[in-house]
Amino acid sequence: MKATGIVVEYNPFHNGHLHHAAKAKELSGADIVIAVMSGQFLQRGEPAFADKWTRTEMALSAGVDVVIELPYAFATAQASEFARGAIELLGAAGCSSFCFGSEQGTIEPFLKSLELLSTERERYNQIIHDRIQTGISYPKALNDAYLTLTKGSEGYADLTKPNNILGYHYIEAAHKLNSPIKPLTIQRIGAGYHDPLEPGVAIASATGLRNAFFEGEELTQLSPYLPSSSIRLLERVHSEQQGFVDWQRFYPMLRFTILREGPKALSRFAEVTEGIENLIHEAAKRSETFDAFIDRVKSKRFTRTRIQRMLTHIFSGYTQQEAQAIKHPEYIRLLGMTQHGRRYLNGQKKAIPLPIISRAADLTGNMGQLDIRASTLYLQAIGADSLKKEYTTPPIYLGKSSDK
Amino acid sequence: MKATGIVVEYNPFHNGHLHHAAKAKELSGADIVIAVMSGQFLQRGEPAFADKWTRTEMALSAGVDVVIELPYAFATAQASEFARGAIELLGAAGCSSFCFGSEQGTIEPFLKSLELLSTERERYNQIIHDRIQTGISYPKALNDAYLTLTKGSEGYADLTKPNNILGYHYIEAAHKLNSPIKPLTIQRIGAGYHDPLEPGVAIASATGLRNAFFEGEELTQLSPYLPSSSIRLLERVHSEQQGFVDWQRFYPMLRFTILREGPKALSRFAEVTEGIENLIHEAAKRSETFDAFIDRVKSKRFTRTRIQRMLTHIFSGYTQQEAQAIKHPEYIRLLGMTQHGRRYLNGQKKAIPLPIISRAADLTGNMGQLDIRASTLYLQAIGADSLKKEYTTPPIYLGKSSDK
Known part of the structure; x- marks a missing residue:
């Protein structure tokens, strides 16, 4: 069996993700799709609006065959x-390709950009360094440097677009890892809220959908944008967790934690640098809302x-010292699989170089303990004896094919 | 004007405390009574069931003239x-005496015990050391050593009784400080729940009263045991804080904090020693209730x-390093005063060797920052934008005499 990989957060899983999983399979000619998904915290430095098992089940119900947790140390x-x-992780799981959505829509410009930045690395870094001195942000400096290098030439990826940037990082990572995994991309549809996929099936952004939830819109009103399985699962988690999760909901715990640490100690957490700890402490003292x-x-x-991201690390107690010790993924934590996914994993078992972990209790190293800590803190901040879920929830198994 | 001092927690202020303040004045011949009171956390390692301002107002309403906060570093x-x-602190505030309630009821046995333990210190310490090796607790070892030294002799204080023990510590502290402050004691009434003070006025223990609150008894039902001013103030704080405070109420924050620190880091907090950090972490993981x-x-x-006490320090983020830096009280934080109290303080101002602090913003040193931190964490754990109280509440001033 042949597998292709995708990198996801599913916050929540909507029609665009359905499209992505289907196209990845089609384009790669793979039999199954493996998603590596962030756990309880996301790359934008936010708690996921619904827990990782709910998001896993949404994915398995709509075309994904295996869901693996991206460890906290990478996900955030x-x-x-x-x-x-x-x-x-996708390489370790045996994927022969990976497929990302991009504004660009074709892979050649990314490969051309990779070639340029590999050969012109020194000049690129110099421009970034100079730009940062002017007081602009790091992402802005990267962008300026890239524009300077590609000025007047054509055929490069447009790295001002968010999905192109992330896609470029995947390709660069595969290149640096010297991985045989083949990059693929599909055109991303749906920058807008109502962009149609096919007649009657629309794509909304995950942010737009979350805003609609938090503004109290009925989940059933969002049925044009979400698979029915997503709506059903979101209704379940909304009732179980008494609402969805965002920073405002976690702010009492976050504020308590910031005040308890005090300004000096805050500077030991990952990414907290350059004297911002005083500002964070003072703002927590003064602000009643997130x-x-x-x-x-x-x-x-x-x-x-x-x-x-700094706040996520403060909340999770993730220190710079811990971050420095992180090198490579040490395990494949299985969050869920379909029947197809199980057949694939059973066949691949011997070829997979990392231990496949089904129970939190088997996560004994520092990286795994960090995953457990971040997850239990997320669950504890939700409240009401849900913490033990991290230890007791087995990988979700969907025995029959998807209900999309 | 002459002042006598008392050391209190007022958790809550009840008829026994009324009796204590009145008798202290009588016995010392003082014009006013100064209470040094624990803030938001108490010596038994618990959050106070009502905030320090409520407890101050109860005291000022019923016979105490000045309330000073015992800094966190000493109170816990x-x-x-x-x-x-x-x-x-009582010495700094100009008290010529202090008066504590004891089971003993007279001061001579304490002085005789002090004499004995001062001269036999070495033998005493040796016995304690030997007893601890057998695996018993430190308080039990102290007790055993004391019994061995006083065996067969009479006239010593009975240091198996809790209030006698605390009283002995006061006397020993005054002795070690070489302070001119004179120790006084009154017979403690009311070990039981209904012990009468005078006809119709009964004494219940603070613990008994708190249990009654938490079991949902109506405050007005407790009127035989509390001054009417206490009942009024307790009704107010109960409504403002949506109930009283105990560890169960703070357990979500405490549990979050323990899990976030992880077992290793827990050992850096004050009093957390001897490998108990793993037990604390494991228990937090498994326990849904305090x-x-x-x-x-x-x-x-x-x-x-x-x-x-360990939990209090973990909750407040009070480290062993901080504890080691604590030497002497650095300020007199005024929580409240009556008209009488104000007259006394105005007259004494120049003689008082420590700064008198009326606003949290003036607490600039480490000891004061710790007080602010502990208080704001207490208020934040109660919830609902009460945190700023620590900064905005001025000393309580009762212009007219008490309404006892």
Whole structure:
């Protein structure tokens, strides 16, 4: 059996993701699709709006065959580390290709950009360094440097677009890892809220859908944008967790934690650097809501996403010391599989170089303990004896084919 | 004007405390009574069931003239440190005497015990050391050593009784500080729940009263045991804070904090020693309630009180490193005063060797920052934008005489 891989967060799983999984299979000619998915915390430095098992079940119900958890250390890292962890896991799981959605829509421009940045690395870094001195943010400096290098030439990927940037990181990661995994891309549909996939089936952004949830829109009203299985699962988790999760919901715990650490100690957490700890502490002292808090802290230099990643690490107690010890994924934590997925894994078992973990109790190393810690803190912040879920939930198994 | 001092927690202020304040004045011949009171956390390692301002107002309404906050570093320390901080503050505030309630009821036995333990210190310590080797708790070892030294002799204080023990610590602290402050004691009434003070006025223990609150008894039903002002203030705080505070209420925050720190890091907090950090972490993982948690951790060797003090320090983020830096009280934080109290303080101002602090913003040193941190964490754990109270509440001033 042949497998292709995708890197996902499914926050939530919507029609665009359905399209992505189907196209990945088609384009790669693979028999099954393996998704490596962030756990309880996401790359933008946010708690997932629904727990990882709900998001896994949504995916398995709509075309994904295996869901693997991207360990916290990669899932909440900067894009290059995030990509490296994900691509390495997909390679370990035996995928012969991976497929990402991009604004670009074809793979050649990415390969051309990779070639350019590999050969011109020194000049590129110099421009970035110079630009940062002017006080702009790191992402902005990257962008400026890239534009300078590609100016006047054609055929390069447009790395001002968010999905192109992430896609580029995947390709660069595969290249650096010297991995035989083959990159593929599909045209991303649906920047807008109502972009149609096929008549009557529309694509909305995950952000747009989450906003609709938090503004109290009925889940059934969102049926044009989500598979019916997603709606059913979202209704279940909404009732179990008494609402969805966002930073505002976790703000009492986050604020308590920031005040308890005090400004000095905050600087030991991952990504918290350059004197921002005082600002974070002062803002927590003064702000009754998360929105007021983040407005006090973010700036041109420290983007919202970067601040949120710091907050995620403070919340999870993830220190710079821990981050420095992280090298490569050490296990494949199986969150769920379909019948097809199980058949594939059984066949591949001997070829997979990492242990396949089905129970949290088997995560004994530092990387695994960190995953358990982040997950139990997420569950504890939701409240009401849900913490033990991390230890007791087995991989989700969907015995019959999807109900999409 | 002449002042006498008392050391209190007022958790809550009841008829026994009314009696104590009145008798202290009578016995000392003082014009006013100064209470040094624990803030949001108490010596038994518990959050106070009502905030420090409510407890201050109860005291001022019923016979106490000045309330000073015992800094966190002393209020939550072992008895000898607790006593040292309290007696030093009373001395600084200009008290010529202090008066404690004891089972003993007269001061001579304490002075005789002090004499004995001062001269036989070495033998005493040796016995304690030997007893601890047998695996018993520190308080039990102290007790054994004392019994061995006083065996067959008469006239010593009975240091098996809790209030006698605390009283002995005060006297020993005054002695070690070489303080001119004169120790006084009154007979403690009311070990039982209904012990009468005068016809129709009964004394219940603070613990008994708190249990009654938490079991949902109507506050007005407790009027035989509490001054009417206490009942009024308790009704107010109960409504403002949506109930009273205990560890069960703070358990979600405590549990989150323990899980976030992980077992290794727990050992850096004050009083957390001897490998108990793994037990604390494991118990937090498994226990959905505070009662279940404490039952898993406490033992003959680690008493409930000792564990609770560890938890208080973990909750407040108070490290061994911070504790080692604590020497002497650095300020007098004024929580409240009556008209009488104000007149006294105005007259004494120049003689008081420590700064008198009325606003949290003026607490700039480490000891003061710790007080602010502990108080804001207490308020944040109660919830609902009450945190700023620590910064905005001025000392309570009762302009007219008490309404007892």
